[in-house]
Amino acid sequence: MNINITLRQLKVFREVARQQSFTRASKALFLTQPAVSMQIKQLEGVIGMPLFEKQGKQINLTDAGEEIKVLSETILQQIEETTQNLELLASGQQGKLRLAVATTVASVATRLMARFNERHPALSLHFIVTNREGLIDLLETNQTDIVIMGKPPEDLQLETQEFMPNPLVVIAPPGHTLCNRQKAVSLNSLFQHNFILREPSSGTRRAIERFLAAEGRSLESSMEMNSNDAIKQSVAEGLGLGIVSIHTVTSELEQGSLKLIDVTGFPLRRSWYLVQRKGRRLSPLSERFKAYIIEEVQNFHNSLQV
Amino acid sequence: MNINITLRQLKVFREVARQQSFTRASKALFLTQPAVSMQIKQLEGVIGMPLFEKQGKQINLTDAGEEIKVLSETILQQIEETTQNLELLASGQQGKLRLAVATTVASVATRLMARFNERHPALSLHFIVTNREGLIDLLETNQTDIVIMGKPPEDLQLETQEFMPNPLVVIAPPGHTLCNRQKAVSLNSLFQHNFILREPSSGTRRAIERFLAAEGRSLESSMEMNSNDAIKQSVAEGLGLGIVSIHTVTSELEQGSLKLIDVTGFPLRRSWYLVQRKGRRLSPLSERFKAYIIEEVQNFHNSLQV
DNA sequence: TATATTCATAAGTAAAACCTTATGATTTTC
DNA sequence: GAAAATCATAAGGTTTTACTTATGAATATA
Known part of the structure; x- marks a missing residue:
């Protein structure tokens, strides 16, 4: 008769088995009674055995019927x-x-994620912190859905969205000679001093170099470090000046363990971008996360303007 | 697009998920590749989300895909x-x-069932021993599939099958005056003695009464008991004579604790019947059990004739 | 015994399911 | 950059499904 069980058959069967009646099942399923009879008959055809037996008005499950009921x-x-x-x-x-x-954004991102997780406890999280080079690699090999980074590379097929300012500022230990000047410090006087910078492949470093190139200068960095924390400590210790994203030093500025230097042309106006591969459809969760981030940043700005 | 998941969709999906490839799945299922694409697409339509995402040649499961895979x-x-x-x-x-x-057949049936159960260990058994009245009630209320009884009632719609002789014999305690006579004892001399019989609703009792009625006699029973065991013991104690199915006294005859009396017209030739309600389809197992019983009885007779 | 209830069956029909061939778009691979 | 592989899409056709209404047969009920 037939070749395969269908879910329809099972659905109708279940109702009949529950109701112990074809007619009642048909009403529950909004069908006519013959429709139910047919489904059951087809199912019996597939099984090769009767599923119900009639005893007068009453219908009972056969052994096979019990099996199918389960x-x-x-x-x-x-x-x-x-x-x-x-x-x-x-x-x-x-x-x-x-x-x-x-x-550079790790701490900001961590905070955002923690708050997002409170709203969506069922999520399973995969979080990677790395430098610009690493991020590009992750994007290329499709090992991540969303990336937060500075200016994204142009040669990859990416969808990008600028979502947050990322000002680069010059930091110095408290009491440094360039601090608390009346006027903005010139680049000339700035570069009398030693600098501690991130590695050349980092986004921050590249941003600085591009700015200097535009000014007709170049950088002879005295020290390189691959961690913002290390740079902050070194600057605080007086090893030199630093140029970092302001987001990495908010707490130190509040505590007074680091000071900003007002330099002509600074802060460098950079931005953070939300990045994903072009054409890659994000999961609903990822979409929500993106929306959440943008909303949060918006709120943050609004609160500043009040 | 669609309303319901189908098993076909799931079957195709499972193959694709296992093979990690539409083309390989299509070969495994003996289909063309577009056929597979369509099933997956329909499934995605039902779900409302993509199940796979392509990364170049590779296909990966989405979150929803993982769910559907399970x-x-x-x-x-x-x-x-x-x-x-x-x-x-x-x-x-x-x-x-x-x-x-x-x-009366309980012991024979028990032995048969035990041997049948050895061959079919997975069966679940429902076994009832009762008298004729009880059996008829069980049949009427459909509480049993097969009945073994003496002559079945005519007024019910039954399918019956005579399958085993059931001779009724007269038993006496050893040393009774009617034992070991040269000639068969006449009914006249038999009925000088007291009798111990089953209750009037039992098959054995009815068989005896019908026989006597045909001979123009009737029975004034001195004692009634509803258990064959009780009757056997009472006869052995000398309380009277008994008329029972020979199957119930085989071991006592061997031991000599009871004796047969050769009476004119005895043994009464009755039979056991396999009985089921007309039109009731037996389960395959019940059918096998019926076949098994008939075969066993056949074997038993053959062995007697050798 | 008439009536109502319950399931089975038949005939008819609109929709869908399912598959094929042909072809296109991308992406790897050589 | 050409060839090969992979999945998507379109068009077309046959079969199956899933109902419906109408009616019959068996059984319970009053």
């Missing part, structure tokens, strides 16, 4: 459960979030 | 398991066997 109940429930899980996925309340960020 | 694997396996169970049912190796027997 099957129908479990299968249909599993489908219902999966459907619910899928709805959670679709609404972004559950899922995998793969995020990679530049070293 | 679903497809579990559901399809459950169906396969159920199919196997159904095959066991169909071959009669598994199932419920509901059997009811007359008190």
